[in-house]
Amino acid sequence: MTQSNQFIRRRHTFIVDLENDDLIDGKDSFEFTDDNQLIIRDFSTPRQDRVTIPLNAFAPENPFYKALNSVDKFQFTWAKDEKYQKVPPFEEVIEPGVHIDIVEKTESVTDWDSLQQGFESLGINLNSTTMIEGPGTRSYSAPLPSIETLVNKLIQFLCHGEAEDSQCFTDRNDLKYADSLTFNFGRDPLKSNQQKTDLVFEIYWSGSARQKMAEELGIKEQVLTKGIDGASTSQKVEIGLLNTHPSMKIEDELVLTGIIRELGSPHAEKILLNIAPRHLILRDQSYDVKFHKPLGLHPRQQITLYNARPPLNPEHAECSIFAKYTIPKSLFLDKYQLADLDRSTSAKDATGKLVALWGESDLEAPVWNVEGWGSEALVQIFDPKEPNNPNPLSFTPNTKSKFEFVFPLHSRYEVPLMNITVHDEQIAWPLLFWACEKKNYNPADELTDMKFHQESAKKIMSSPFYRSSIGGFNELFGQDVSFHHLEPAQNRLQSSFHIPVVLFSCYNVVGLFTILSILGGFLWIIRKIMAKPVLKKEKVAASPKQD
Structure with a gap:
């Protein structure tokens, strides 16, 4: 990050069991402390993070900064190639592997060199020739079963070494166990606090993914903080403990209930939210x-x-x-x-x-x-x-x-x-x-x-x-x-x-027989064309003169 004062918005949403009062209000699973922290002890709940970062928070010499600044819109999505549990309101299906979409600016040239440099460490050969023309965008797709190399590159890009654990974005270990990840730039603002030049990251973990992470890393609790000591960025961090309302059901809409609380605020706010998920x-x-x-x-x-x-x-x-x-x-x-x-x-x-x-x-x-x-x-x-x-x-x-x-x-x-x-x-x-x-x-x-x-x-x-x-x-x-x-x-x-496929050892033989077959067919056609049909002469009997 640059040394200017920038503003990052983080939203962490957990889909919790609303019937368990201790889960929300007690200290067993989610504990809000007086020093702007949330201590998490429950790893069975699905979680979604949305992180919004202004583009000018990054140094102009950063390859991703130069690349994104040369395009109108950019979208990156990744999901594992295995089925994972999705819960409302996070039921968007992300295609397995890596998918990249770019909308180019009409008045300038896309910086393909910077884009290629930014993704080459992931094994992604992203350039103007490998992408295809899609509906309104140029797109790229490739399988990527493991997200580990992607995580390391994102941490390097987003946090620029500010902290060893790099919570300016999210925890490095958390990212490695994510089920899906999306990254959007240049999308049209829908609210007053959004900008077209915002970078918006969304990461989703199913309950089973978080349980696996806790078991393999031996984690008993996690801490979410409002910022990093000595970091140059200001952060607004909002926590949501939500679920669908158990008794309110509409055909194609969702009613969400629970609490939201901003880290640093002394009180939580109860909400009842009616949405129409796409x-x-x-x-x-x-x-x-x-x-x-x-x-x-x-x-x-x-x-x-x-x-x-x-x-x-x-x-x-x-x-x-x-x-x-x-x-x-x-x-x-x-x-x-x-x-x-x-x-x-x-x-x-x-x-x-x-x-x-x-x-x-x-x-x-x-x-x-x-x-x-x-x-x-x-x-x-x-x-x-x-x-x-x-x-x-x-x-x-x-x-x-x-x-x-x-x-x-x-x-x-x-x-x-x-x-x-x-x-x-x-x-x-x-x-x-x-x-x-x-x-x-x-x-x-x-x-x-x-x-x-x-x-x-x-x-x-x-x-x-x-x-x-x-x-x-x-x-x-x-x-x-x-x-x-x-x-x-x-x-x-x-x-x-x-x-x-043909055996390489038989390639010359197959090639020779292919050439001979084509040549033989060509000669046969020529012979048929050149051969002239022989017309037999027929004797016509003279008709007797008619008086």
């Missing part, structure tokens, strides 16, 4: 993913959906179910083939509709000629009961069912390997979610209908837990659309597959 988890709807076998060069990925039905009353909202795919560059999608998903024929019914496809789409390029990291696609899934009338509302509410959706993929030619005939790969599971838009009961005219949807979007964005996302499928939906996510049926959110 993301919700459907506990009774799930899905599984597998590949058809044998795989070959044209693998087919099957999604099995269990109990899929609209999460909201069809009279109140229009809901459609979607699958969002993230495809590595070892695979590609044929947009012409996918265009047939919504075409019914005598041989098959319509199964879905390709909504959007972006990224690497060359149908012939081998993997070594593909510069971008891969591609992404958003597909709407149709109700198999009504294939000829793919209305998403035809999913019958309150019925339990199971059906499959098959998605065709294609393998790129891989680099030949020594003594190996297959190349092992992994692909992240697609995200499955319902996208729901509320109905306007009295759409008197276009203007009133527009105001209705604007008010719906405003209520969603007014939540203190709302995160403004850029890039990906978010850009394809209106701001008043809510997402209801199906639960993965497995713990590991990756599918393994293999691509057949």
Whole structure:
């Protein structure tokens, strides 16, 4: 950090058991001390931290500072590739691995050298050629099972060695056990205390992740403080001990209750908060993913959906179910083939509709000629009961069912390997979610209908837990659309597959036979073209003259 007086806002939210009074008011689990500290002794509760830091708190020579100052918006998300428990109001599904989205400034050039320098220590090859053009952004994606190298880089960037434990951001050991982490810059301010140049970090730990951390590190208690002695930054630290209200339930809204308290304040404030979350988890709807076998060069990925039905009353909202795919560059999608998903024929019914496809789409390029990291696609899934009338509302509410959706993929030619005939790969599971838009009961005219949807979007964005996302499928939906996510049926959110490759020792032989086959076919075609057909002469009998 620089030596100027800067202001950092930290919010630590714990989802606690409200029926246990000692958990909140007593000294067993959460103790507020007189010297601006919170002592935490309970490690079973989920936790979310939001840290807001002004960009000018960093030295201008910092590579990240220079890079972020050259872009309009920047978003970084990471999540582990295993299923973890999400609780309201933190039910946004973050895709496994690293995902980066950038909106470039129109009047200046992005500092790619600084961005590349900032991420190269993470093993991320971030540059203008590896990124793909997405809906409104340039994006990058890569698997990153471990967050440890990322944690060390963030601590180095954010705290600049001010303290050994670096609580100017959050505890180093805490970060290593996080389930997800997001980092946004340049998002549009929604409140008076927000700035477009703020860096906003959000970190989430499930209860099991915090328990694992406590057991492995031998921690009995943690201390949250308002600041660090000798640090150059001022901090405002707010603590929230919350949960959903046990007796107040609204179809697509949440009522939160509990207490909030700012460190340094002598009293806690009880709250009752009504919010409309944009993301919700459907506990009774799930899905599984597998590949058809044998795989070959044209693998087919099957999604099995269990109990899929609209999460909201069809009279109140229009809901459609979607699958969002993230495809590595070892695979590609044929947009012409996918265009047939919504075409019914005598041989098959319509199964879905390709909504959007972006990224690497060359149908012939081998993997070594593909510069971008891969591609992404958003597909709407149709109700198999009504294939000829793919209305998403035809999913019958309150019925339990199971059906499959098959998605065709294609393998790129891989680099030949020594003594190996297959190349092992992994692909992240697609995200499955319902996208729901509320109905306007009295759409008197276009203007009133527009105001209705604007008010719906405003209520969603007014939540203190709302995160403004850029890039990906978010850009394809209106701001008043809510997402209801199906639960993965497995713990590991990756599918393994293999691509057949030629043996390196046989490469020359295969190449020779390939050339001979092409040459032979070419000569055969030439021979057919050059060969002239022989016409047989037919004798025509002279007709007798007619008088």
